[in-house]
Structure formats: structure tokens, C-alpha cells
Amino acid sequence: MCNKKQAGSVHAELEEKLQQAGGATPTAPEYTFYYVSHGGPADPFWALVTKGAQDAAELLNVKVVYSAPEEFSIHALVNLLNSAIAARPNGIILTITDYKALDQPARSAISQGIPVIAVNIPDPRPEDERIPYMSYVGQNEYDAGYYLAKYLIDKGYKPKRVVIGDHQLGNAAHAMRSRGITDAIKKVYPDVPVEVLDITSEPAKAAEAFKSYLTAHPETDVIYTLGLLGSHPALQVLREMKLVGKVHLLTTNIDYVVLNAIEAGELDAAVSQQPYAQGFLPVVFMYLYVKYGIVPPPHVPTGPTIVDKTRLETVKRQIATTGGA
């Protein structure tokens, strides 16, 4: 009886929300959530995350304040988290980019009664040691690399030499992806060399770094990149050196350029971790928790999804509606 009544009131409220979303006069946001991340809005990946979070906020009539350092900086991230805590929001969504640096402020937020949901990068420590956030929404970075590398191996391909172009050396998530790639290859072919190359986020430098590497190691036949800032210049280099089809290119993250390259057969496959969902879902989970006390599951995976020629049509729809995948 009691449950039914609750369900009824939930239903009524949802209807009210839907009306608001449908264009009725907007009311003041019900809750304020801070989305604190290491990814500045200039990174295409984070532009999608931001869009997802804002879309969810609009739908639910909550306010989401997205704050991120303009350039990758753990120190700045910690400062932003502290500012977010000082603002006493109803919830904080946080990338655990560096669990050591974020440990103290994140715990302090939780002890002050601010619920925290981790997103994009989890605290890698065992459960009893890690920051006691409610849930982690995102992919396992190691898995993303692992399945991307496994994709090629499963097709029966044996690489001669593999290079991983890292455009943000020092980012823990990138390091985990690289390790996933390396492990997947070494597990089957322990003798195949797998190397990480510092390509920087400047396209001209990335291109010449790849070129020099291919010159120094002409037997290289597989390139992995860890994001759009790696896949764009890598594609260009393969075209310029006429190595399309001879050198396999696989990447994490997707946009139109990558999609077209998959269609044209210049790029084998890309792995998506659904950045839009990483913006959207934590806001929904935070809302459900704050409003109704629904505790989210400890891990909500958003990837990895492998995208190759067979999945192009579905992904195109996604990109047309959200701007990327």
C-alpha cells in the first residue's frame, strides 16, 4: 500500500518533469551538482561529456556546474574540487584522475554529507582502501586497450611490431590503456615488440614522430592511438607515406574523421567508451539518489564498445545526434 502510494507520487513528479522538459515555464533548478573533471572543454572527448551532462540537467531540471582545468593539471583539479566542496552542492561527480591527490578532499566531501560519484577514471585501489564513492560510471581503461588489441589478434593477425602513440604522456588512464594493449598482444605473441611513443598533442609533432618511428622501424605494421589527437595525425601520416592498408591503425574514441576513415578502410576499428553517456548517466544516478534515495550499483560500465565497419550505421546515428561517440 505504502509502496504503491510512493510509486504514485513518483509518477506524478515525473509527469511534472516531463511537462517542464516539454517547454512549460522553467522553474528554478531543483538541485545543483558539480561535475569536476581533468578534461578541459577544448578536448573533443570532454565536449561530448559536457553535452551529455547538460542535456541530463535540462531534462531533470537540475543545475550541473562543469568545472575543469584548461590544461591537464592534477594540482588545478584538486583546487577545483575544493572550490566545488566549498560551494556545498547536492552532489559531486568526479574523475579520480589521481587517487593520491584527490583522496583527502574527496573523503572530506563525503564526510560532509556530499554524495560523490566517480566517473571516467576509477580509484584503482581495492575496495576497502579506495575513496568511498557511491558508484563508478565509465569504462575500465585497461579493458578498453585490451579489447582494442584483442580485436586484431582475434582476426588471426600476427603483428610484427606495434607502436602506441600517446598524446598525453603521464595521464594514468592512457598508461592503463597502453598496458591493456600490450598485455593483449604479449599474451598471445610474447616476442612481438610493443612500444609507447610520445607524440604530444601538437599534430605536426605527432605526424613527424610517427614518421620517424616508421623510418627507424620499417617493420612496424600496427599503430594504436589513444584518442583523436593521436588518430588524426596518424591517419595523415599513413596517407602521406602511402602505408594505408599496410599498417593497421586502431584507436580509442570516435568522431567523423575516424568514422570516415573506418568506412574508407584506412582505420581498422575504434573503441568507444561513450563519453556522452559518461556525462548523462552520472547526473541521472545522482538525481535518483538525492531525490529518491536510490543507491546506484558500484560500477556502471559505459564501454568498451568496438566500432568497425559492421557497426557504422548505428554509430552514425549516434554521432548525428550527440556529436561524437
Place this chain on the structure above:
Amino acid sequence: MASENRTFLISFVSRHPEIGVLASFLSIALIFIIRVPDRFLTLPTLYSILTLAGGLGVASLGVAFLMIAGEFNLSISLVYAVVPMGVVFMVDLWRVDMLLASVTMLAVAFGIGVLVGYITIKTGIPSFITSLGMMMFLRGILLAVTGGFPVRLEEDHWFTFVLNGPVGELGLRTGAFWLLLLTIIFAFTLDWTPYGNWTYSVGANANTARELGVSVTKVKLINFGLSSLLAGLAGLMALSRFKVVDPTLGQGLELETITSAVLGGCLLAGGYGSIIGTFLGAFLIAMTNVGLVLAEAPPYWYRAFIGIILIIATIINLFIVRRYVTGG
């Protein structure tokens, strides 16, 4: 006899600030030649270095010229991204011809530079701060307009070939010729024309220059504009090759161009420097980038290496300036 030699040496070295970078350049090159002669001494490697030096070098020339006039322009790294972004918007959305779009955006770039200079001169705020503010402002505009997404140049245009197209099969690009051509023009302007003299004098001592009848404001404004214009041109060279502009394009370029200029013998205080040296500075950075990969250096070491080279080259420059120029 010995003292005559010394006088000659003093005047020679003081007139050639690029001596320091030449020494660093040759020693680094020697290391690579010894380490990987078969890979390093090839045409594709030279072209690779020239291509990489192209964009960086073109932007560095303007920065060096402005530094000699005693000012900084940190906003060039954003102009480097804003100009190609603007061109892509004009070409893709409004179907403007790429040449027209490029000329328009380069004019805008020149205007942005002059504006930074104007604010600097009128308020007396150091250009380090005014241009830093402009850099942040432009980053904001760029993000607001693009929403953080990369933009793509849809169609191929002959102008992209002129700016940075492939020449032959070995990796040479037209961007290398732009760098060489502009280096010659700016080196000539700096050392052989009255305008170059004004630039030196404005940077060395603005008051003295003013007393000698040089229009300090005009010289500085033009140099601000040129630094911005050249950064825009470098940005167009990047666009012409990759056909994609990521909103992060150019991050860190403001400091890397200053690095080229300082390596090349320019003093942070102004009044002293070299265009040939700056060209060598950009070439040295590009060569280190390419060479370290060819030499199979661990990827984590590149930045450390550049840091050491910068400090050593600066020490050499400082030594030369103290000993021969200021006579201390």
C-alpha cells in the same frame, strides 16, 4: 696582435648572436650523426625536420622580431588556432573561397596583434600580461564557437598546396620553402633596413629611440601585428596539411616560439637577437624531436633533453653577451 684579434672577435661575436645556437646545433647534430648515421643523414629525415620546423619557425620569426623590440605576445598560440578555425567556418558554412577567407583571417590576426600592442602601450601594462589575457579571451571564444569539437575542412583547395602541400615523394612540403623565404626576408629587414634598426633601438632603450626620432609606438604596433600575422600563417600551414583543426591546436606554442627565439640568441629584455638564430633555434627543436625518435630514445626523455639544451644554449648566449657586448 693578440689584442687586435680579440677586438675582431668581440665585434664579430657581438654582431652574430646566432653563434651560441650554432654551437648547440652542431653538437646535437653530431650526436645524432654518430648515433644513427644511416637513418639521420637522409633526405627524408631532413624533410621531416624542415616540415616540423616549418610551422614552429614561421611563428617564431614574428615572436623573435617582437622580442627584439622588447615585447612579448603570448596570444599567438591562440591566433595559430583561431585563424584556421575561422577559415574552415568561412569555407564550409558560407562557401567563401579559401584564398579570400585566409586573407581575411590573416588581416584579423594582424588586427588582434595590433590591439594587444595598443592596450600594452596605452596602459603601460607589461605585454606579458596583456597578451596572456588576450590568449585566455581567444581560447574562450574558440571554445564557445566550436563547443570543443574539432572542425574539418571539407574540400581540397589549391591554396592548401601552396601553403603546405607535398613536393615529391620523400616528405618535402611547401611549408619548408615558406620558412626559408620568410627567414631571408625578416633577416634582411632586421639587419639591412632602417626598420630593423628602429626595432633594435626601440627594444634596447625606448626613450633614446624616441629622442632619435623613432616612432616607438608605430614600430611596436607593427611588430605586434606581424607576430600575430605569422602565427596565423603558421596555423594555416597546419590546416593545409591535416585539414582538421582541434580546439587544442597550438597549446604551448607561445612558450616553444620563445624557446626558439631565446635559443637563437634573442634576449628576453629586448634590443638584441637574431632571425637566422631563431630559424636555427626552431630547426634545433625540430631536429631534437625527430632525432630522438630515430635514435630510439625512451619517449619520456625528450622534454628533459630540450630543457637541458635550452639552459646550455642560454648560458652560452649570456656568456657572449656579458663578455663581448656589454663589456662586463
